[in-house]
Amino acid sequence: MDFNDTPAEAEFRAEVRTWLKANVPHRDKAAESEAELIRRAKSWQAKKADAGWACLHWQKEYGGRSASPIESVIWQQEESKYDVPAGIFAIGQGMCGPTMATYATEEQKQRYLPPMARGDEIWCQLFSEPAAGSDLAGLRTKAEKDGDDWIINGQKIWTSGAHYSDYGILVTRSDPTVPKHQGLTFFFVDMKSPGIEIKPIKQISGASNFNEVYFTDVRIPDAHRLGEVGDGWRVSITTLMNERLAVGSAGGPDFADIFRLAQNIEINDQPAIKDRAVRDRLATWYCETNGLKFTKFRTQSALSRGETPGPEASIAKIVSAKKLQDIGSFGMDLMELGGIMMDENVMLEDGMFQGAFLGAPGLRIAGGTDEILRNIIAERVLGLPQDIRADKGVSFNEIPTSR
Amino acid sequence: MNFEFSEEQNMLRDQARSFLADKCSLRNVREILDGDAPFDAEAWRGMIELGWTGTAIPEEYGGIGMGYLELCVIAEELGRSLAPTPFSSSVYLFAEAILTAGSEEQKKQYLPGIATGATIGTLAVFEGPHAPSPKNIKAKAANGLLSGEKMPVPDGDVADFAVVAANSDAGLSLYIVDLSDDSVTAQSIKTLDPTRSHAKINLSETPGELLGNEGDGWNILGQVFNAAAVLFAFEQVGGAQAALDMGKEYAMTRFAFGRPIATFQAIKHKLVDMYVATELARSNCYYGAWALDTHSTELPIAAATCRISATDAYHESSKENIQIHGGMGFTWEFDCHLFYRRSKLLSVNLGGEPRWKDMLISRLEQASA
Structure with missing residues (x-):
């Protein structure tokens, strides 16, 4: 057990640091429009890709670096120390990329993966539907074969970034007469295709x-x-096995932020951090934050040995989404009535606590609800039996529905 | 970067697990629970023969000098099996105190006995149902003689030597006391966890040999507790995992409403919460093990972190294991309560969770200053 870098890792980290120091663009403006953010993100991603620092663990021929898992971790650790945009490529590179790498033809991989890695093309994931969220396999978007084409009709929802994406991965129902898991067919789709409408x-x-x-x-x-x-x-x-890795680490205030706030804000004329009730909450979050950090390191050690990321990674999302919600809420408790103010001239810490309070409910649902993730861990990690399913073995078109 | 135990360490784990399954099953634990013996003498002899007591004691002091990572591996298995032996008192508390503050002579005098199992040691700090502090410890030391009452003292009824915290003119200090001295009385005391022996010890003008500098006792205790917290955290994680395994096993085989109760989400989610708490604690324990083994300056923070999360995990896992078992879990006959009892003992034996949380935040404040 060694938490320090090996000499080779230390050398790699130094190389990463040197490159980042010389190349991270200076940024003086905090607020920006979405279009500006995309422009900034694409420019940073292209710069990284041209120097061999995009999607490090992907193979070189597909726009990556053929780096080891541990080198990818070192890169992420170092890059995350800078204020650089990353989010808009997370779904494509984290979920669509691995799916394409597994199922696309060689020609398609050559065509689509390098621009995905360079950020020239943005990808989205078209899975959830109004009537198929946690029960994803109950989706209804229809795919019908017509010569060499398929014709798609239906509706997807909760599609992050669909409005600025170039491509998407799409799961559809091609046969409603068989049990629900057996009648699905998967595609990738040009988001500029006629007949696609995004709201x-x-x-x-x-x-x-x-x-x-x-x-x-x-x-x-x-x-x-x-x-x-x-x-x-x-x-x-x-895709979903990779989703839990991609979604696992949420942005927003973490232990360091609530710790700093508790040092800087007062209760009863002394720093809030001197209050025993505050210390108790802080200690709990510190232990959770570090528990997650070291669990991630253990997962990475397993990756280094060539094992695929397991559903254990679901732990991160279950714990961090709730923690984010609690930290957001507690940060506002420390600000008392002033905590409700979202006027950017007077709110503290750029409104990160209010943002967490309003954003965390979504995080507890996106990418598998807390409850679905618990089912996944129960069944795949602990080996518990499945719940009894009313629709098991029933043809999809005979399953009772809400309407 | 490598956050795993090595192949050799995992082999040691397998060996420890199979030894304990054989010599220290829950049936053996129940014999201590229901009988008069203070500990399982046969299991204890076996551990000594395997060299466990000398795992982290350097060879020059009679140990086998493997290291703390190996001791952590053994601790996890001891926790899993609920081993009713004085191992922790002798190895995590007494030996650590000597290693931390002992002179060369003291190390040479006391550590070989601990390593070979010829002697049992312990640490006597608490004086009744409250948190000890350098001010409220009433045991007195003057002219090398100690007087006072210590309780509960883990394994105080079977130990040969104790490191005793007492106040002298210079402040709180630590002394090595030979418990076989005529001036000492040690009486077993009834506790929440009868599978681990505790005693009330009376000292009356008892000779004590100063350990470390006079007046430096609280500081030394802090260092000893940091090391012990990591080792006990591994015991806690081992126990939490055992309670989780037990609850899972029962949920898979117990039928209600025509199906195993493990198919109900209310039970599944409970087991997952036990699993998540245990995994977070385990990861923090790895950090603690690394800090302990490398003598890192991060040890005070790492120790508090792993102790708090292991305490939470064991509490969660042992209480919910009873809940999953329903009414049977509440009976003396079922083993669930053994883990529930041990969980509580280990959550307070180095001071309670509120105090550790407070210490953790103080250490983080210092680190950020």
Whole structure:
């Protein structure tokens, strides 16, 4: 057991640090429009890619660096020390990329992966539907074969970044007469295709990071199918296993932020951190934060040995989303009535605590609800039996529905 | 970077687990629970023969000098099996106190006995149902003689030597006391966890040999508790895992409403919460083990972190294991209460969680200053 870098790792870290120091662009403006953020993110991603620092663990020929898992971790650790944009590529590089790498043809991988790595093309994930969230395999978007094409009709929802994405991965129902998991087929789709309509969803935070995506007679060539016809569930599982890694680490205030706030704000004329009740909460969050950090290191050690990331990674999301919600709420408790102010001239810490309070409820749902993730850990890690399912073995078109 | 135990350390774990499954099963633990013996003498002899007591004691003091990572591996297995032996008192408390503050002579005098199991040691700090502090410790030391009452003292009824905290003119200090001295009385005391022996010890003008500098006792105790916290945290994680395994096993085989109760989400989610708490604690323990083994300056923070999360995990896991078992979990006959009892003992034996949380934040404040 060694928490220090080996000489080779230390050398790699030094190389990373040197490059970042010389190349991270200076930024003087905090607020920016989405278009400005995308421009800034694309420019940073391209700069990294051109120097061999994009998607480090991907193979070189697909735009990566063929780096070891531990080198990827070192890069992430060092890059995260800087204020550089990353979020808009997370779904593509974290989930769509691995799915394409597993199921696309060699030609398609050559065509789509390098621009995905360089940030020239942004990808989104078209999975959830109004009637298929936790029960994803109950999705209804229809795919019908028409010559060498498929014709898609239906609606997807909660699609992050659909409005600025170039491509998406899509799971559809190609056969409603068989049990639900058996009738699915998986594609990738050009988001500029005729018949795709994208409508933003306004969240409780007021922001619109998600969309509804409507498909009306959208044509997808059969060559853009990933996996066999009817095998879409298995392909989806590849994506979802990577989703929990991609979503696992949420932004927003963490222990260091609430610790700093407690040092800087007063209760009863002394720093809040001197209050025993405050110390108790801080200690709990410190232990959770570090427990997650070292659990991640253990997962990375398993990766180094060539094992695939397991559902253990779900732990991170279960713990960190709730922690984020609690820290956001507690930060505002420390500010008392002033904590409700979201006027940027007077709010503390750029409003990160209020942002967490309003953002965390979504995080506890996105990428698998807390409850679904617990089921996954129960069944895949602890080996507990599945719940009894009323729709097991029933043809999809005979399953009772809400309406 | 490598956050795993080595192959050799995992082999040691397998060996420890199979030894304990054989010699220290829950049936053996129940014999101590229901009988009069203070500890399982046969299991204790076996551990000594395997060299466990000398694991982290340097060879020059009669140990086998493997290291703390190996001791952590053994601690986790001892916690899993609920081993009713004086191992922790002798090895995590007494030996650590000598290693931390002892002179060369003291190390040479006391450590070989601990390593070979010829002697049992312990640490006597507490004086009744309250948190000890340098001010409220009533035991007195003057002219090398100690007087006072210590309770509960872990394994105080079977130990040969104790490191005793007492106040002298210079402040709180530590003394090595030979418990076989005529001036000492040691009586077993009834506790929440009868599988681990505790005693009330009376000292009356008892000779004590100063350990470390006079007046430096509280500071030394802090260092000893940091090391012991990591080792006990591994015991706690081992116990939490055992309670989780037990609850899981029961949920898979107990039927209600025509199906195993493990198919109900209310039970599944409970087991997952036990698992998550245990995994976070385990990861923090790895950090603690690393800090202990490398003598890192981060040890005070790492020790508090792993102790707090291991305490939480064991509490969660042992109480919910009873809940999963329903009414049977509440009976003397079922083993659930053994883990529940041990969990409480280990959550307070080095001071309670509120105090450790407070210490953790103080250490973080110092580190950020």
